[in-house]
Amino acid sequence: MSLGQRMGFMVGGTWALANIVFMVLLPVVEYFGTNVILKFTPLGYLCSGAFGLFIVLKAQRQAGTK
Numbered sequence: 001m002s003l004g005q006r007m008g009f010m011v012g013g014t015w016a017l018a019n020i021v022f023m024v025l026l027p028v029v030e031y032f033g034t035n036v037i038l039k040f041t042p043l044g045y046l047c048s049g050a051f052g053l054f055i056v057l058k059a060q061r062q063a064g065t066k
Contacts, residue, residue, distance in 0.1 A: 001009075029037055 025037060
């Protein structure tokens with residue numbers, strides 16, 4: 001696959017995952033309201049950063065570097 005195709009898959013996968021998260025949150029928004037979701041938005045960024053850090057540390061362990 002060319003670089004453009006690989007990047008297209010990455011961007012498409014990101015959008016697909018984001019859409020799934022929004023579909024999961026829809027019943028929560030309908031029950032509690034949008035204000036509750038907006039107050040917990042920073043928690044999503046924290047989880048994303050922690051997952052990214054986990055991936056970096058795991059890759060370093062597999063490569064044998066610290």
